[in-house]
Amino acid sequence: MSFYTIAKNIVWYIFKPMFRIKVFGKENIPNDGPLIICSNHISNIDPxxxxxxxxxxxxFLAKEELFKKKWLNKLLTSLNAFPIKRGMSDRQALRQALTLLKDGRALGLFPEGTRSKTGQLGEGLSGIGFFALRSEAAVVPCAIIGPYKIGRKVKVVYGEPIEMADLRMEKATAKQATDRIMEAIRQLIEKNSSN
Incomplete structure (x- = not known):
């Protein structure tokens, strides 16, 4: 069993009861093949x-600053995270992400690029659309709903894969692809917030 799997199981064992996490729509996640999971971002606990x-x-892509300390670099790398420079085009990170997708791996992205201070869904970065258009990956929206407060419920909802074939055929812009992804996340949040 890999370190990633052990750490994932331990963290989930702690967080799931602590925040009363309920997960919906796991059947929407393809079992294999390239995958991009796009989620809203409300806390450092989201990844x-x-x-x-x-x-x-x-x-996961994580901000470059987190990798500066040797021990944290080692930990994050063993947890399948790799660095990206914020606020600029990081070609190395883009190449690494596309290679992972080409190899049939799963990539977790937070399109807003940073945590929402209000809990409301913000604007999506065009880079997310770039990954969706430049790969053959299934793009699955994810909504995290509810504050991370002990005893309060948190919902994690995975939606059906977003249709991207038409945008790839039309050679759509990265922004158009991002807008479609953000709309899917927004609809998931709205649909699942009240119940």
Whole structure:
């Protein structure tokens, strides 16, 4: 059993009862093949929650600053995370992400690029659309709903894969692809927030 699997199971064992996490729509995650899971971002806890609730091993992009300390670099790397420079085009990170997708792996992305301070869904970065258009990956939207407060319920909802074939055929812009992804996340949040 890999370190990733052990860590994922331990974290999930702690977080699931602590935040009363309920997961819906796991059947929408393909069992194999290239995959991009796109989620809203409300807390630093989101990556382990998406990783723990998913049926696949997920590779995450994380801000470069986190990799500066040797011990943290080693830990994050063993947890399938790799660095990306914020606020600029990081070609190395883009290449690494596309290679992972080409190899049939799963990538976890937070299109907003940073945590929402209000809990409301923000604007999506065009880079997300770039990955969706430049790969043959299934793109699955994910909504994390509810505050991470002990005793309060948190929902993690996976939606059906987003149709991307038409945008790839039309050679759509990365922004158009991102807008479609963000709309799917927004609809998941709205549909699942009240019940």
């Amino acid at each position: 382990p929650v998406v990783g723990g609730s998913s049926t696949r091993d997920i590779h």
